[in-house]
Amino acid sequence: MRRISILGATGSIGASTLDLIDRAGGAEAFDVVALTGNSNVAKLAETAIRLRADVAVTADAARLDDLRSALGNSGVEAAAGPEALVEAASRPADWIMSAIVGAAGLAPTLAAARQGTALALANKESLVCAGQLVLDACEGAGTQLLPADSEHSAIFQCLCGERQKEVERVILTASGGPFRDRSRTEMESVTPEQAVAHPNWDMGQGISIDSATMFNKALELVEAKYLFDLEPGQLEVIVHRQSIVHSMVGFADGSLIAQLGPPDMRGAIGYALNFPARVDLPVERLDFAKLAQLDFEAPDPDRFPSLRIAQEVLRKGGRAGTVMNAAKEAAMAGFLNKQIGFLDMADLVDRALDALPCEGEPGALDEVLALDADTRTRVAAWIEGRD
Ligand SMILES: NC(=O)C1=CN([C@@H]2O[C@H](COP(=O)(O)OP(=O)(O)OC[C@H]3O[C@@H](n4cnc5c(N)ncnc54)[C@H](OP(=O)(O)O)[C@@H]3O)[C@@H](O)[C@H]2O)C=CC1
Ligand SMILES: CC(=O)[C@@H](O)[C@H](O)COP(=O)(O)O
Ligand SMILES: [Mn+2]
Numbered sequence: 001m002r003r004i005s006i007l008g009a010t011g012s013i014g015a016s017t018l019d020l021i022d023r024a025g026g027a028e029a030f031d032v033v034a035l036t037g038n039s040n041v042a043k044l045a046e047t048a049i050r051l052r053a054d055v056a057v058t059a060d061a062a063r064l065d066d067l068r069s070a071l072g073n074s075g076v077e078a079a080a081g082p083e084a085l086v087e088a089a090s091r092p093a094d095w096i097m098s099a100i101v102g103a104a105g106l107a108p109t110l111a112a113a114r115q116g117t118a119l120a121l122a123n124k125e126s127l128v129c130a131g132q133l134v135l136d137a138c139e140g141a142g143t144q145l146l147p148a149d150s151e152h153s154a155i156f157q158c159l160c161g162e163r164q165k166e167v168e169r170v171i172l173t174a175s176g177g178p179f180r181d182r183s184r185t186e187m188e189s190v191t192p193e194q195a196v197a198h199p200n201w202d203m204g205q206g207i208s209i210d211s212a213t214m215f216n217k218a219l220e221l222v223e224a225k226y227l228f229d230l231e232p233g234q235l236e237v238i239v240h241r242q243s244i245v246h247s248m249v250g251f252a253d254g255s256l257i258a259q260l261g262p263p264d265m266r267g268a269i270g271y272a273l274n275f276p277a278r279v280d281l282p283v284e285r286l287d288f289a290k291l292a293q294l295d296f297e298a299p300d301p302d303r304f305p306s307l308r309i310a311q312e313v314l315r316k317g318g319r320a321g322t323v324m325n326a327a328k329e330a331a332m333a334g335f336l337n338k339q340i341g342f343l344d345m346a347d348l349v350d351r352a353l354d355a356l357p358c359e360g361e362p363g364a365l366d367e368v369l370a371l372d373a374d375t376r377t378r379v380a381a382w383i384e385g386r387d
Pocket of ligand 3: 149150151152220
């Protein structure tokens with residue numbers, strides 16, 4: 001039986017992954033090694049018991065007793081804390097889904113990358129913060145990196161059987177998020193509740209707000225650079241409000257290959273789970289007569305400065321990615337706490353990129369974590385007016 005682990009099993013990607021696992025036979029078809037979560041220990045325990053996982057891990061050490069009591073005498077081992085997450089990610093498995101949100105996913109993703117098996121990557125932040133370290137870990141161990149982000153799964157599918165040297169450009173599609181038709185003045189006063197309401201995708205809070213600022217696309221540009229070995233000038237973003245074309249690749253002869261599908265993450269996750277096979281997936285089949293129209297438009301740099309920031313990060317390298325992501329996560333916390341406005345998030349990221357040393361690639365995980373922590377401290381101080 002195939003051994004699988006899911007890091008971030010209680011989240012949105014975790015739920016889509018578990019739906020596919022359940023439909024494919026659950027505990028009868030898979031040997032579930034590790035499932036991880038953070039605050040939702042009840043859901044983590046229920047899933048771990050149902051799938052007869054070896055271990056369930058909460059990232060929050062203070063929740064270990066709650067997890068133990070929720071697991072009862074099921075025989076599932078309980079563990080907690082950041083080190084336990086890394087230990088769980090290191091347990092031998094044939095396929096691991098990395099779906100923790102944010103930079104918190106980096107250390108477990110690196111541990112999974114060192115396994116030499118298959119790593120399905122939804123946690124784009126680990127490539128943004130430490131892309132070269134993750135790639136080196138995969139290459140050193142012989143790990144197959146399978147993009148699970150919808151755009152990167154699309155690009156991966158478009159590139160199958162193609163030659164890297166003939167790739168001219170990669171076009172990432174962006175929905176434009178909930179504020180794609182709002183003016184900059186209107187965007188000044190939008191609320192977290194409005195920002196989290198994505199028009200097309202049902203996702204976790206963090207990525208939904210990233211889609212609203214288009215920092216999600218900024219992260220994805222950096223993610224694509226590392227996954228597909230691209231130069232900044234080869235990467236483009238186009239706003240496509242229907243989220244049906246998931247991305248496109250342009251080749252030396254002027255041809256473009258696109259991957260299309262409904263906005264349902266079980267498509268990209270199912271592709272990574274079954275790769276290289278294609279199996280029947282529980283996703284809607286597109287009806288082009290009903291769709292009638294697909295729209296494309298250039299992103300507006302005044303309303304979405306995140307895309308200009310991404311170009312700076314692509315030029316500067318991995319340390320800038322760490323700073324961009326940490327500043328963005330700290331600024332988002334300030335926005336969610338209603339301490340700052342929506343547009344202040346990009347201003348704080350700009351300020352962090354100016355203030356912190358961020359040229360070149362980081363040499364080791366500790367360096368990334370230290371730069372991440374320094375950036376968060378700075379941004380929190382700016383938000384609280386201490387600096
Ligand atoms: N949702 C989507 O459709 C897509 C998501 N992605 C990417 O996938 C990743 C997950 O996104 P999504 O599923 O939406 O996020 P969610 O917020 O829905 O889930 C996040 C998961 O990470 C866990 N978690 C939260 N904080 C920590 C922490 N400090 N340490 C360890 N685990 C933690 C959560 O646990 P708990 O819930 O128990 O607190 C949960 O299991 C992100 O990197 C996102 O950008 C990429 C493409 C699409
Ligand atoms: C489903 C997925 O991959 C998300 O990253 C999605 O693309 C977000 O939508 P945006 O295009 O609005 O960022
Ligand atoms: Mn995406």
